[in-house]
Amino acid sequence: MDTEKLITVTSPLLPSLDDFNALLKEIWDSKWITNNGRFHQQLERELADYLKVPYLSLFTNGTLPLITALQALRVTGEVITTPYSFVATTHSLWWNGIKPVFVDIDPANCGIDPEKIEAAITPKTTAIMPVHCYGKPCDTAAIQAIADKYGLKVIYDAAHAFGVEVDGESILNAGDISTLSFHATKVYNTIEGGAMVMHDEKTKQRIDYLKNFGFAGETTVVAPGINSKMDEMRAAYGLLNLRQVDAAIEARGRVARRYREALRDVEGVRFFDDIPGVRHNYSYFPVFIDAEKFGKTRDQLYFEMRDANVLGRRYFYPLISEFSTYRNLPSATRENLPEAYKLADSVICLPMHHALTDADIDRVLKHFGK
């Protein structure tokens, strides 16, 4: 049994090596390997088209656009955010000297609960940083209404939400800025990479300066920028992956449908169904275990699967608010975050990627008595 092939929670979408080599040859011949080269410009255009967003700026990973967005919008003081995410969300606040204020989540979509935001606003609050967790759309209308009422900025960490649309509109158009990650583990990857989505040309210009040390010309530096440029190799790789990402999302959708069919009648297992009108990207397949009804705890299931070479991941456990940097914050308590704690203690993300076979899916489902 445990000699069986390892089934990982994800597997990178890789372009054909021959196609990539052909583009590498072009880059070598041009000797233009970074600094807003031809492939960089082409990928920005094609991604903006594909994602149905007006302006997009490429980054070298998905953390720096978060950090840079906060700089660009001059966010200070306190920012309201979710503890149920990858640590980079809150780290971006810390790197800007901003105090994170954690608000509990809504178990219906695992995003920040808009009904609990207002109580966390203080005179120091300047922004809200929600996460479209697992690519499930936040209640963007409710969040915007609160932001408008109190004059707050909204920066969405949309690292999970590549290609997600609601009624034909990109979820990335919500808020003031959205950020994406193109890390190898994500639905769409450029090995390492990321992007920022903005609404107007002026912001795009400013962001392009900020990700290149603040240079606005050969001898002009307009702001204390950072270096977060994507190189030509990864931009070319990204162009090739963009041609196959729809097929990858379709393949993921098939895996999700098989999981749902099998798990629908299993006691003590909650999972998400598709929402009508939403184009999902199936970036993750989280299930929530009710130990009493299921007959096993989440951790028993996790280790039992691991012993059989089937790797789930406990995303997001522990909560960000439990890490040493953040756990002494006033908002980091279990009393303040009951739903987040409940989900963190019950969640396991099942293997989910484009290359899972029927036999792989069967091996996962065996652990649910299927």
Ligand SMILES: *Cc1c(COP(=O)(O)O)cnc(C)c1O
């Ligand atoms: C992956 C991820 C990031 C960070 O992206 P990197 O490209 O790895 O820097 C940020 N936020 C969330 C929610 C993520 O899942």
